[in-house]
Amino acid sequence: MMDELEGCSTEKSWLTNGCINSNRVTFRECNEENPEHRWTFDFQNKRIHSQARRADLCLTRLSENLSMAACQPANLQQLWFFNQQDHLYSRVDLLDSLAFVKLLQGNTSAPSPVTFSFIESETGDDQCYLSPFTGRVECPGFEVDEESLKQQEVKLWHWSGHWPWQPKPMKLTEDLKLGDFRNNHCLAVTHCHMDSVGQSDCFGGAKIKVSACKSVSHQVWRYDLISKRLFNKQAGEQFCLSWLSGHLTLEHCLAGSAGSQRWYFSLGKGSQYGERGQLRWFSNSWEHYDYVKTLDFDPVVKVEILKKDSQGEGCGYDPIDGTWKGLCANQAI
Known part of the structure; x- marks a missing residue:
């Protein structure tokens, strides 16, 4: 695939500077020495960039063609994925993964998938x-x-603040770990699923596993006290901890209330104080521990703040009651 300087589209009002930000993408005979034929994939943001164009331009799936357009946060037309067979598909073509290919190949009835070399x-x-x-x-x-x-390893969190499941303002905790700490067991996300039926993109349907607690990003979580969602550092802001059909997984975050992706940590008042900090599912009070049964052991899943203040105490928003605790500066979003 290559992009060329003609065939501009005015389909979207946010396209600016004429052809510069709206170059049409076509098929040509491959020449890997030509910068127009060389692409890079931003795995974290699921965007594709041309090495012959500015870094702020992204491959964009329009209704009648593919173009290089100004990158826009949370623009589904600029989200791209590769499946297990290395086939490329657009986020907007979930029902027909070869729809964009038909545009490139002249609406042929038998399009060939686009793969990478x-x-x-x-x-x-x-x-x-x-x-x-x-x-x-x-x-x-x-x-x-x-x-x-x-x-x-993912070193830094990235929050675009433009996804529909991220309210404004957010109230994010600092980094957390979840697990049965008495036995050094932590909840972690598998690096990428390989067998989830109907899922083709990395971390969409990724299984939650239990492993020995370490300082690794797939064991690090953050909790938004407003939307009640848990995000994993390795997977990023597009995926939420979910309890669906009896399985504890990561899934694409769903807009709206999405009870299957809403969690809280028990206050454990009075005689039940021992339950304080236990992770519970929001939707059904009778199924607090059902998600635990799907794991490799029978833990009491609790929460611990990883950021410590000068006294060695957890510092940041308390995921249990939402108050600020510790002696560190309030730098949370």
Whole structure:
């Protein structure tokens, strides 16, 4: 695929500067030395950029063509995914993953899927690359070493504030860990699902597992006290902890109340004080512990704030009652 300087679209009012921000994308004979034929995939934001265009331009799925347009937060037309077969599809084409390909191939009745061909690696190793499907360092035919695995770690949270499930203002806690800490068991997200029926994108349907507590991003969570949603650092703001059809997973965050994705931590007042901090599902008071039964053990899932103040106490918004605690500066969103 390549983008060219003609075929501009005025379909969206936010397209500016004429052709510069709205270059039509077409098929041409491949030439990987041509910058017009070279692309990069932003795994965290699920966006595609052309190496021949400015970094603030994204591949955009319009109704009649594909164009390079100004990147817009939460624009579904600019979200792209790769499935297990390395096929590319647009977020807006969920019911027909080859719909955008038909536009490129002249609305043919039998379109061929668009796949990727790996050219260069940001890992510096020609045998290894960051998979656009799993987000992991893949080394076909080679054993992945510990150093390569560390490159999967997400160092910083990113909050666009433009998703419909993120209210304004948000009231985010600091980093949290969830689990049975007496036995050093923490809830973690598998790096990427491989077998969820009907799901093709990374972390959509990712299973929740139990593993020994470590300082790794797939065990780090944040809780929004307003929307009552739990986000995982490895997966990012697009995915929420969900209890659906008897399974504890990560799913695409749903707009609205979405009871299956709303959680709270028990206050545990009075005689039930021992339950304080236990993770509970919002929708059904009789199913507080059903999600626990799907895990590898029978833990009491509690919460702990990872950020500590000068006294060694948890610091930030308390996920249980929403009050500020600790001696650190109030820097929460």
